[in-house]
């Protein structure tokens with residue numbers, strides 16, 4: 413119970429990686445704020461799993477692309493648990509298209525959700541995080557696509573690379589306040605986001621993964637908990653959790 417009495421806000425926790433992160437944080441003792449955008453039923457399933465694991469949580473609808481929505485998300489955390497110790501910026505979408513055909517809306521919505529969404533939540537959570545002298549944690553979920561690019565993903569890669577720059581800058585700004593800021597860059601993880609990929613593309617990707625399998629949401633959740641529950645001398649880093657797909 414390394415995270416006992418800590419309060420963690422997890423954006424996009426109704427499904428996939430965010431759900432696994434919320435459950436794993438709760439198993440380690442944290443109170444979790446389970447954010448979702450439109451899928452309330454799925455968010456309530458996450459809450460049920462958190463409670464089944466012996467944890468406590470609340471479900472809060474908020475669109476991270478909107479600043480006011482993020483302020484309400486953090487207010488809900490403060491109203492229910494009195495503080496925010498951990499912020500996991502996980503909410504994300506894809507709108508894939510080759511650049512020649514990409515519509516302005518496809519570009520903008522991905523940047524708004526995946527990059528501005530993280531900034532909005534950071535801004536909203538800044539004051540309560542600064543109040544915690546015991547060491548805050550911000551984890552931003554990037555992607556290996558932000559490191560190496562991806563065909564049809566100029567919007568997504570730009571947002572995920574932006575997350576890395578944001579992480580490193582913020583890590584420098586907050587280091588003196590005992591708040592670490594890191595990015596986790598998942599490879600290909602088995603969620604609804606990747607379920608839509610064509611089978612032949614999945615097979616090609618898998619042939620390039622040294623560990624020979626897709627990742628699970630729990631693979632990412634383990635790394636997030638590692639960064640939250642200790643790791644006090646790690647900041648400004650990008651940790652790829654990708655079965656060895658991208659090696660530096």
Ligand SMILES: NC(=O)c1ccc[n+]([C@@H]2O[C@H](COP(=O)([O-])OP(=O)(O)OC[C@H]3O[C@@H](n4cnc5c(N)ncnc54)[C@H](OP(=O)(O)O)[C@@H]3O)[C@@H](O)[C@H]2O)c1
Pocket residue numbers: 423424425426427428429430447448449450451452454474475476477502503504505525526529553554555556597598599600601602603604605606
């Ligand atoms: N899966 C992968 O292979 C992979 C690889 C690298 C990086 N990632 C990143 O990991 C994160 C999670 O991905 P995933 O695969 O778990 O995705 P997912 O299964 O599609 O789930 C996305 C989550 O984000 C929420 N969300 C979407 N737009 C939102 C908004 N505007 N405001 C608040 N919440 C919003 C969704 O809420 P609703 O349920 O309400 O729609 C859902 O909870 C994303 O940032 C993604 O880019 C994933």
